Amino acid sequence: MPAPPKTNDDAVVGAALDLVARGGVDALTMPDVAQAVGVKTPSLYKRFESRDALLAAVERRALEMVADRLARVPKGRGPKEHARALATAFRAFAHEHPRLYPLVFTARADDATQAARTKAVATLLETLGHLAGTEHALHAARTLTAFLHGFITMELSSAFRLGGSPSDAFDYGLDLFFDRFTERLERQA
Numbered sequence: 413m414p415a416p417p418k419t420n421d422d423a424v425v426g427a428a429l430d431l432v433a434r435g436g437v438d439a440l441t442m443p444d445v446a447q448a449v450g451v452k453t454p455s456l457y458k459r460f461e462s463r464d465a466l467l468a469a470v471e472r473r474a475l476e477m478v479a480d481r482l483a484r485v486p487k488g489r490g491p492k493e494h495a496r497a498l499a500t501a502f503r504a505f506a507h508e509h510p511r512l513y514p515l516v517f518t519a520r521a522d523d524a525t526q527a528a529r530t531k532a533v534a535t536l537l538e539t540l541g542h543l544a545g546t547e548h549a550l551h552a553a554r555t556l557t558a559f560l561h562g563f564i565t566m567e568l569s570s571a572f573r574l575g576g577s578p579s580d581a582f583d584y585g586l587d588l589f590f591d592r593f594t595e596r597l598e599r600q601a
Contacts, residue, residue: 419449421459425469429512432470436511440467468525474515475528481505482535491542492590498536499560499586506564513568517561544593552593559585 427448431439442463446453460466485501488494506513516532518525533553540556541549563582565571572578 418451418455419459421469423449424456424459424466425473428466428470429473432515433509433512437467437515440470442466468518468520468522471515471518471520472525472528474509474512475518475525475532477509477512478502478505478516479528479532479534482532485535491539492593494539495536495543495556495590496586498539499556502560503564503567503582506568510568513564540593543590548593556589559589 424445428440428445431441431444431448440463442456443453445466446456456466460469481501481504482498485494485497488497536553536556537549540552544552563585567578567582572581
């Protein structure tokens, strides 16, 4: 009878995610992951063919974390309030996981990563479809994501150095963004 496995894919990805969360992508080494899950390094290659394959799984896990965070945001009083709450939850995720946050923007195009990406943005697309119209939901999501990513990246790197409150600036930016979509829908009605 073969010996039971000492670990599983989920534990390996969890250990890798923890290493990245603590030290960034450069902290992800196969020997450190092996040590964290209690196996020898060559054993990991039976589960993940390379460090890059393991990193891809970590990126998907980060996307799943975002999807879960956004799916738990209450709908609120309407699509505008829900969209604001989604943006705020995304920003909170970035602040809570500053080393995982960049993984959300992976350039990988494999099916598994694309499925995780689609799931991560589903709630936002649905809400923006109500706010901007379904035909403009993807454009709105891309525009909002560009604002959020730029703002969050600057915030995480302490680039806002001219005084004032970054939180006030964030709210101001969201007001401009969502008011514009509201105005556009009112003109179309």
